[in-house]
Amino acid sequence: MSMIAAFYSSKSILITGATGFLGKVLMEKLFRTSPDLKIIYILVRPKAGQTLQQRVFQILNSKLFEKVKEICPDVHEKIRPISADLNQHDFGISKEDMEELLSSTNVIFHCAATVRFDDPLRWLDDAIIDEITPKLIGDRPNTYTYTKALGEIVVQQEGANMNVAIIRPSIVGATWQEPFPGWVDNLNGPSGMIIAAGKGFLRSIKATPLAIADLIPADTVINLTLAAGWYTAVHRPKSTLIYHCTSGNLNPCNWLKMGLHVLETFEKVPFEKAFRRPKANFTTTSFTNHYWNAVSHRAPAVIYDIYLRLTGRKPRVTKLMNRMLRMLSMLEYFVNHSWEWSTHNTEMLMSMLSPEDQRMFNFDVRQLNWLEYIENYVLGVKKYLLKEDMAGIPEARQHLKRLRNIHYLFNVALFLIIWRLLIARWQMARNIWFFIVTYCFKFLSYFRASSTLKF
Template structure:
């Protein structure tokens, strides 16, 4: 039996960020491997028109929890939703709920975080914040990474006698194996880029093709978290250990390889109703990037908006494209660089696990087959995020074929028009054109004469 799974049996666990992508996968794995755990407390901010319990049922109704309901039919009874707002003092938790958490909680997994790269600091007046932010973050690329570092410093300073560990994942992507391949439920990070590329909106991106695409499957991160929770509680290391869970050091995949496989997958399982034929050009040159943005992104958006205006509809594509390009620009710092992270603690922990624990809580990224994972990733985006029916694939392939033919016809027409204008203005261009026509005529004449002789 798994030692780690047995450890979580009978425990009361608090999870922050349980309504987010990582938090949901963490809850699912806990319930599936340790169905006899006592309770999971989750901090929830109610949405308009939904009670806390309704939000819990909404989470459990997703396909992610199908296997959990088989091994833990009363799973809804083991989730205790606590009203909380992480932007408020003491998270706006009531005194009664706070007392229950303090007296009953055995383990805490802190997963709550904003994933917006363009977020702002909220300490002072906006004008003051705008002025001091560049001085505060210095070499940090954005507020997201800066506040992550601040959070770790606070944890280190305030932990006192608590047993604490820090886990640093790289770019968290769709599930690899558990509870099934390809599950994803948000448009953050690679997910949004996959959608924008598959729908034909994003066709070029400023990125270093050979830079490491340090994506790590979410279930791999969760398995490490649960193993770290067990190890920290049982062995109680003297210092706070930091665990890096990345793919770049142990099983690297670059952006070019990832892009090629994503495009190959679109050929087999295209998205429905694409705006243009999917394509992906990577360039690290700023001038080339600006050219592609003008030709492949903004120009088609403007043309489409003109068509919408002519047909009496509201133009929207230019606004959508500008928002997409702003979002992609925030990722440029990360997709144009490679980093090497020390995985010493992660590998040490792997060696401490029994063979059964290594199987049940597998976080060995060396076993990851990138081609298979990327295909499942794209399929997961189509099924679970876009909610597209697999039965519509033949029709989507036909549409893709039509878009490809339109693309070729448009480029041919554009070339002929440009060449005709050039011929009208340049004697040299006319001489080149007449030479090409004469050569083709002579070649055809020779070919016909050869065929006649053979007969």
């Protein structure tokens, strides 16, 4: 029997960030493996025109919870939404709700976080913050990583007398195995890049091709989190343990290999109504990056927007392209560096699990097949983010063929125009053209004469 599943049974659990990507996967796994748990409290920010219970039903109506509703038909009765805003004092939780949480909660999973890399710090006047932020973050690439570090310091200082564990996942991607491969519901990180590449917007990125793409599946993160929660509560380590949930040192895959896997999958499963055929390359210098951004990103967007204006439609591609380039600039630091993370605590935890728990709460990333995972990831993006039907694949392939033909015709026309201008302006170009034509004529004459010889 699973010791971890048994631990969470009959427990009252509080989850922050339950409406986010990882929070949903965590909640689904808890209900599926410990359907006898007492209740899950989730902090939900009030939303205009929608009650807290309606937001719960919206979460449960996604495909992610299909298996849960079979195992635990009354799952909606075991979720208690609490109105809260993490930006407010005491999270804006009412006195009654706070008393209930304090008296009933057995386990807390804090998953709430902003995922914007460029969010401003909010401690002082905006003008002061803008001035001191570069000094505060130092060598860190952005406020996101800086505030993550601050959060850990607060936890370790204020939670010294509590049973606490910290999970540090790397770049979180779609699910690997549970509850099914490829589930994803947000555009953050790799998912946004996959869409941009699959739709033909992303053609070049400044990255170090052989740098490690430290991607980790969402269900792997959650399995490790639940195992760490069990171990922390039952074994009560003397200090706060930090678990690195990463793939780079155990099952590395570099950006070049991952990019090739993604492009290969686009050949099998193309996205619908692509702007251009999927194709991407890596640049390694700022000069080449600026060049390809101008040639492969901004120029085609401007040309297409001119076409839209001429046909009476609203231009939109330049705006989308600029948004994508901003996203790439924020990711640039992470796709140009590799890190080595200690997995000592993670491996120790794995050794503490029974064979049943190792199977049910698998976080051994060494078992992950990258080609299979990437294919499922692209399929998941197509089905769950873009809401595209698999029946539309033949038409998507035909669309890519039309784009290829347009690309060839455009290049031929551009070449002829440039060549005609060169011939008109420079004697050397005319001499080269004369030489090529003469050489081709002689070659054809020789070939014709050779084909008439009798042996």
